[in-house]
Amino acid sequence: MPETVTYVExxxxxxxxxxxxxxxxxxxxxxxxxPLIAEVMAGVGAPYGWKSARRxxxxxxxxxxxxxxRDFWLLALHGEPAGIVVFDPQPGGEVxxxxxxxxxxxxxxxxxxxxxxxxxxxxxxxLPEVTRVWLHTQTSDHxxxxxxxxxxxxxxxxxxxx
Numbered sequence: 001m002p003e004t005v006t007y008v009e010x011x012x013x014x015x016x017x018x019x020x021x022x023x024x025x026x027x028x029x030x031x032x033x034x035p036l037i038a039e040v041m042a043g044v045g046a047p048y049g050w051k052s053a054r055r056x057x058x059x060x061x062x063x064x065x066x067x068x069x070r071d072f073w074l075l076a077l078h079g080e081p082a083g084i085v086v087f088d089p090q091p092g093g094e095v096x097x098x099x100x101x102x103x104x105x106x107x108x109x110x111x112x113x114x115x116x117x118x119x120x121x122x123x124x125x126x127l128p129e130v131t132r133v134w135l136h137t138q139t140s141d142h143x144x145x146x147x148x149x150x151x152x153x154x155x156x157x158x159x160x161x162x
Contacts, residue, residue, distance in 0.1 A: 003162030006146055008154035009134035013124045015153040019040040019113030021126065022077075024032035027085065027118040032064060037072050040084045044101035047139050052099070073122060075115050082106040093131035095123045100135065100144075101128055112148050138162055 010016060030036055038052075038060045046053040055063065064070070067088055075083035083102035089095050100119055102111060123133040135154075137145045139162075150156075 005136050005160050005162050006138070006156055007134065007136045007158040008146075008149045009157050010120070010134055010152075010154050011132050012016045013130075014065055015155070016120055016124070016153065017153040018117040019152065022111055024078040025082065025111060025114055026076050027115075027122055030074050030084075030090040032072060034072065035101070035111075036074060036085075037084070040074065040081050040103065041086070043103045044083055044099070047085060047104055047107075048101075048138075063101065066157060070098065071126060073119070075118065077106065077111070078095070082111065083115055084114075085122065087123055087126055089126055093127055093129045095126050095130055095133045097123060097135035103139070103150045107142065112142075112144065113151065116148055116152050134162070 004023065005064055034054060038055070041050075042055070043054040045051070057125045067075065069089050071087040071089065073087070074081055074087065083106060084099060086099035087100045097119060100116060120133060124130050135149070136156075137149065
């Protein structure tokens with residue numbers, strides 16, 4: 001079956017439907033040079049064939065430098081790294097969620113809805129005036145990814161072959 005990319009957006013914070021909290025799950029800012037960025041992104045992406053799982057050290061340097069405004073946040077459960085959210089603020093008050101995901105040990109345990117809630121809430125606070133939060137997912141991502149995005153209030157605005 002051919003891969004499909006689905007783009008979803010939230011054009012107003014009023015569309016946001018938070019998930020119930022998960023005790024001990026937090027979203028903590030990472031400094032751009034933190035080694036946890038590459039480690040956690042590679043771990044999150046490995047089951048889905050993401051490029052982040054195959055990047056070498058020089059490729060990480062390039063990727064990290066390509067957008068100086070990129071913002072990195074660690075999802076942690078009781079202090080243990082559980083996933084990551086990466087934001088790319090864009091002109092016009094838009095925020096792209098560049099990366100969102102949980103490490104394999106945390107998948108399937110009911111954390112995804114609240115992890116995304118933490119990320120979306122942070123996205124709406126990143127800029128003085130956020131006008132839109134958006135991201136894309138592929139059919140090769142976790143099978144519940146798209147339903148989680150829709151459940152938090154995102155609406156599909158485009159699909160295309162990968």
